[in-house]
Amino acid sequence: MKKIVLALCCIAWTSLSAQTKITLNTDLGKTQINKHIYGHFAEHLGRCIYDGLYVGENNTKVAHTRGIRNDIVQALKDLKVPNLRWPGGCFADAYQWKDGIGPKENRPSMINVWWGGVTEDNSFGTHEFLDLCEQIGAEPYLAGNVGSGTVQDLIDWVNYVNHPGGSPMSELRKKNGREKPWNVKMWGVGNEAWGCGGNMNAEYYSNIYKQYATFMTSWTNDAKLFRIASGATDDDYAWTETLMKNIPHNMLSGVALHHYSVIDWNKKGPSTQFSEAQYFKIMQEAWKMDELIVRHSTIMDKYDPEKKVALIVDEWGGWYEVEPGTNPGFLYQQNTMRDAMIAGMTLNIFNNHADRVRGANLAQMVNVLQAIILTEGEKMILTPTYHVMKMYNVHQDATLLPIQLETQNYNFEGKSIPAVSASASKNESGINISLTNIDYTKSHEVTISLRGENVSKVSGQILTSGSIQDYNTFEQPEKIKVKEFTGAKLNNGVLKLTIPAHSVIVLNVK
Numbered sequence: 105m106k107k108i109v110l111a112l113c114c115i116a117w118t119s120l121s122a123q124t125k126i127t128l129n130t131d132l133g134k135t136q137i138n139k140h141i142y143g144h145f146a147e148h149l150g151r152c153i154y155d156g157l158y159v160g161e162n163n164t165k166v167a168h169t170r171g172i173r174n175d176i177v178q179a180l181k182d183l184k185v186p187n188l189r190w191p192g193g194c195f196a197d198a199y200q201w202k203d204g205i206g207p208k209e210n211r212p213s214m215i216n217v218w219w220g221g222v223t224e225d226n227s228f229g230t231h232e233f234l235d236l237c238e239q240i241g242a243e244p245y246l247a248g249n250v251g252s253g254t255v256q257d258l259i260d261w262v263n264y265v266n267h268p269g270g271s272p273m274s275e276l277r278k279k280n281g282r283e284k285p286w287n288v289k290m291w292g293v294g295n296e297a298w299g300c301g302g303n304m305n306a307e308y309y310s311n312i313y314k315q316y317a318t319f320m321t322s323w324t325n326d327a328k329l330f331r332i333a334s335g336a337t338d339d340d341y342a343w344t345e346t347l348m349k350n351i352p353h354n355m356l357s358g359v360a361l362h363h364y365s366v367i368d369w370n371k372k373g374p375s376t377q378f379s380e381a382q383y384f385k386i387m388q389e390a391w392k393m394d395e396l397i398v399r400h401s402t403i404m405d406k407y408d409p410e411k412k413v414a415l416i417v418d419e420w421g422g423w424y425e426v427e428p429g430t431n432p433g434f435l436y437q438q439n440t441m442r443d444a445m446i447a448g449m450t451l452n453i454f455n456n457h458a459d460r461v462r463g464a465n466l467a468q469m470v471n472v473l474q475a476i477i478l479t480e481g482e483k484m485i486l487t488p489t490y491h492v493m494k495m496y497n498v499h500q501d502a503t504l505l506p507i508q509l510e511t512q513n514y515n516f517e518g519k520s521i522p523a524v525s526a527s528a529s530k531n532e533s534g535i536n537i538s539l540t541n542i543d544y545t546k547s548h549e550v551t552i553s554l555r556g557e558n559v560s561k562v563s564g565q566i567l568t569s570g571s572i573q574d575y576n577t578f579e580q581p582e583k584i585k586v587k588e589f590t591g592a593k594l595n596n597g598v599l600k601l602t603i604p605a606h607s608v609i610v611l612n613v614k
Contacts, residue, residue: 124524124550124603127508128537131556133530138414139186139500140463141454142493143245145419147193148228149219149472150434156470156479157236158228166482171227172236175484176470176477180240183476183490184497187290189245189418189465190233194218194300196292197251201261204229206280218300220433230265234286243290245418245465250294250316250334251302259319262291262329266322290330290463292418293317296362297334298343306346309334313347317355332416332463335360336400344400348407358414358463359404363396364423365389365446375424375437376573380544383442383572384516386422387542390446391521393420394453401460414462417454421467421474421489422446435472439487440575441584441606443474444567447492448525448540448608451499455527455538458504466493478578485581491567495586495610498536502529514543524548524603534614535559541603544572552599559613562599564589568607 146152161171168174191199195218203212204226211226237244246265248258263273265286274285293316295301297309304312313333322328333356336343347359365386367373373382400415422443423435430436447466454461466489470477476490505528513520523543529536541548566589576583589609592601603609 124509124511124548126510126526126550126552128528128535128552128554129506129556130530130535130554130559133503133505135459135504137455137458137499137502137504137529138462139184140243141451141458141461142185142497142500143187143189143418143463143465144185144242144469144476145189145193145465145467146469147219147467147472148191148195148199148216148224149193149468150431150436151471151479152468152475153228154224156472156477158232160227169239170235171232172239173479173484176479177236177239179477179484179486179490180242183494184500185240185242186500187243187245187463187465188237188240188469189247189292192218192247192295193419194296196247196295197249197253197301199249200253201230201249201257201264205231205264205276219435220431230261231280231282234265234288244286244288245290245292246288247292247295248316250297250312251300255316255319258316259321262288262320289328290332291320292332292334292360293320294334296337298337298340301334306343307350310347310350313351314355330357331355332358332360332418335362335416337362339396339399341399341403345403345406348404348413353408353413356413358416360419361396361400361415361417362419363393363417364419364421364467366423372424375427376440376575378442378573380516383544384514384519386442387445387449387514388519388521390422390449393417393450394457397453397457397461401457404460411460415457415460416463417461418463418465419467420450420464423473437473437475438575439475439478439489441488441569441572444488444492444584444608445540445542445572445606446474447489448496448538449542451492451496452525452527452538452540455499455504455529456507480578483578483581485576485578487576488567488569488584491584491586492608495565495567495608496538498531498533498610498612499527499529499538502531502536504529505535512548514546516544524550534612537599537611537613539603539609539611541605541607543605545605547602547604550599550601550603554597554599554613559594559597562592562594562611562613564592564609564611566607566609568604572606
């Protein structure tokens, strides 16, 4: 009898310790979550641009506006995409922008040496990209060619898109059909300078950056440039320190960081039929983003205690083997609930570090890597990642609310990572709380204590599915979709709910 009582006590204690407890201070918010954390990335890679975003002006099968797919435009408008990075990536440091302007019949073709060795006709260039940005309401983020271009090339590009008139480049723009400047603010000064952008060391790149940045000029306050340095990959903290130390901060608006969730660069694993071991490894890599941001931010704080220079995580997401039978250079992969977990966890991390992280770009927008949209001819589907980013867009430009979180770990073969991540913000619609449970099989009870103001109503949305390997297909485009969540109960300022395994929930409280 004593043994039975003891066993029951142990069960009760285990149940109690499995709970996630969150304390949310609704009146202590100070930092704004910059909407640009929710940015996207469209590189000339595989079917992202051609046969993805852009189907050509003469296409009679797919509805489009000046060659840009109407269904994709609507989906991106619904997503509230704040900024879009283009034309790369590695492609950026091989791209000659002047080949992509003017009458299309006169544009020279090029070989995409980085991605598949395919020939491109340059029919999608500066005007087409900026047209896309205007159609979806996003700010353009242009990645300049530093690796194989010249300072003059970049000066001319800035002049072409931003000068109001009277300069050779602004007159060329007008000749090509655009009277008013686009006033592009966000500029990357090269990409991955430590690798495909030129195989430079940090000291050399710092000098190159200063040279290029010196001649990137604004003519009006409306077009004040936000110059972003090519930053570190993963845990190359020495790169960040060198840039922060060597580049005058009045020339530096942001420093980039790239981190992908990868099992092994030589054996990335499948995008759909993955094991729990492969899933856990990907979650470990995604959770590593928190440590990377903390440590890079600590270095930046040393040289910039007022946090004037932003950390811009302009490439992130999951990376797996390509789908069987597809071009290895096109990086086309399916998108499962595992990718929803990466997105939910990562966006919570970005939100909670909003004092330093003020921009990010998911890789990539359409048909490449952790895409939010997949296309096949006239068909288009929205992926689980799309749905998470739409659920989370309530945080854009809202005030970050500080939280204290205690959660049980997700354990696998002697290793562990936090099972539940969360972030919260406040805007005119109320208090928004996002929760992601990455646990492979276990649901978690969540208790949220709201301090600082009286609340009386709660509503919510949930994204979940029967299996972590589930994904949307062109035959079943809505197998995974956002549903109303009514399982949160509010009583005297305390929220209680159960979040299922591999699920994302966003709550609104007012």
